[in-house]
Amino acid sequence: MTEFKDNxxxxxxxxxxxxxxxxxxxxxxxxxxxxxxxxTYDDLDHWYDVAIGKTKGHIYGRNTNPTVESFEKKVxxxxxxxxxxxxxxxxxxxxxxxxxxxxxxxxxVSVKDTYGGTNKIFSEFLPQMNIDVMLCETGNEAQIEExxxxxxxxxxxxxxxxxxxxxxxxxxxxxxxHEAGALVFVDNTFATPINQNPLEYGVDLVLHSATxxxxxxxxxxxxxxxxxxxxxxxxxHYREINGATMDPMAAYLMIRGMKTLHLRVRQQCESAMKIxxxxxxxxxxxxxxxxxxxxxxGHDIAKRQMKDFGGMFSFSMKGGxxxxxxxxxxxxFANRAANLGSVxxxxxxxxxxxxxENTPEERAALGIPESLVRYSAGIEDTDDLIRxxxxxxxxxxxxxxxxxx
Numbered sequence: 001m002t003e004f005k006d007n008x009x010x011x012x013x014x015x016x017x018x019x020x021x022x023x024x025x026x027x028x029x030x031x032x033x034x035x036x037x038x039x040t041y042d043d044l045d046h047w048y049d050v051a052i053g054k055t056k057g058h059i060y061g062r063n064t065n066p067t068v069e070s071f072e073k074k075v076x077x078x079x080x081x082x083x084x085x086x087x088x089x090x091x092x093x094x095x096x097x098x099x100x101x102x103x104x105x106x107x108x109v110s111v112k113d114t115y116g117g118t119n120k121i122f123s124e125f126l127p128q129m130n131i132d133v134m135l136c137e138t139g140n141e142a143q144i145e146e147x148x149x150x151x152x153x154x155x156x157x158x159x160x161x162x163x164x165x166x167x168x169x170x171x172x173x174x175x176x177x178h179e180a181g182a183l184v185f186v187d188n189t190f191a192t193p194i195n196q197n198p199l200e201y202g203v204d205l206v207l208h209s210a211t212x213x214x215x216x217x218x219x220x221x222x223x224x225x226x227x228x229x230x231x232x233x234x235x236x237h238y239r240e241i242n243g244a245t246m247d248p249m250a251a252y253l254m255i256r257g258m259k260t261l262h263l264r265v266r267q268q269c270e271s272a273m274k275i276x277x278x279x280x281x282x283x284x285x286x287x288x289x290x291x292x293x294x295x296x297x298g299h300d301i302a303k304r305q306m307k308d309f310g311g312m313f314s315f316s317m318k319g320g321x322x323x324x325x326x327x328x329x330x331x332x333f334a335n336r337a338a339n340l341g342s343v344x345x346x347x348x349x350x351x352x353x354x355x356x357e358n359t360p361e362e363r364a365a366l367g368i369p370e371s372l373v374r375y376s377a378g379i380e381d382t383d384d385l386i387r388x389x390x391x392x393x394x395x396x397x398x399x400x401x402x403x404x405x
Contacts, residue, residue: 002077011078011194012262019073020255023066031070033252037061061248063240071251072224074258075214078193079206081226085236086251090189090209091117092244093223095125097205098154100238101183104130107152109182111138111168112366113161116355118187119366122156138166139297144173148180155180158187160302162340163314163354163374164367165190165289167298170305174202183231189213189341194265196306205231210254212341213311216264220253222246264343264379268311271377271385276313278386284323284393286316286371311377312340314350318399321370324349328373330392333380340376345385347375 023031039058041047050057058064068086076084087093110122112135122133136143148155155177159168177184185205186198192213198206210222276290291302292309302309317323328336334345338353350368
């Protein structure tokens, strides 16, 4: 499974070295960007063997690409998977994976607290294809088990969730899913392979929006899945025909970004913990949602299945949406943008980021208040970020009373 002689190579080393040596050319120390759409062969029998997968090689860019393959192998190593395949975006990874294994009449069980685009697939697109979807309360293990036991093809989870940062017990959900004959998918974008490896708990497919923490520089779109060779090959076949292929330049940027993944995530986790603790005690803040806080409902589970608690958290403001509108523009060290996981701190309300596709009523039904702010800690100095939050919060009027949601 691993390309390294020593099976104990750490994730920090894999981030730098995995998936690269065989793809370097001309003695270069870096993987090149291969922009060629097609690959030429003089021997037609060799060409045919490559085309049918009998011999290693490349024939056409929609199928495979050397730079893209290098990126896939790096993620594969970090997740401890047999195989991986990539996509043009994170949503392409999710939609292609679901479409590969679902047919009309099938059933999916998931949780309400998933990324807004994922939620739209569940609430809008899959039902149009006569696929039944049941969205359970996140953390309600009894409800999830009951619904899974009614029959389903896929149990789809996201942990931590976007943007409410809720935690699901992966090991327990895998047991429930597999006993019912379901495949179990986990979106691991928020945790990253540095903090969490769902395959270790028996998950069938792990998904990432590579645009976020993996790339880490907000300059390339991509998605990736990892799992067994058998399952990944099925998803790859769907993707190669339907065409949601990762661009080689994006793959190059992902490879470059992942070399510092472990360093970035370490700093982001440290900042998120300190900032979440600071905000929890601030008079303008109603609630802080971060699994690193001991009073977080999923703290004990996160402590068990994660190596650290992640660089993402969210918080709701006592002054509601008006407070959010006053506060966010005052931040100096934060991009107000619909992204996360970058080297720069990025903030925004769910209404314009994770759940912009949903109506206010839909967000309310999902337990997402309009006053919710998603905060992706960057790699800046932690104290500078706290001072920046302090000065921005100082512009707000005295809160009248805490609101409940």
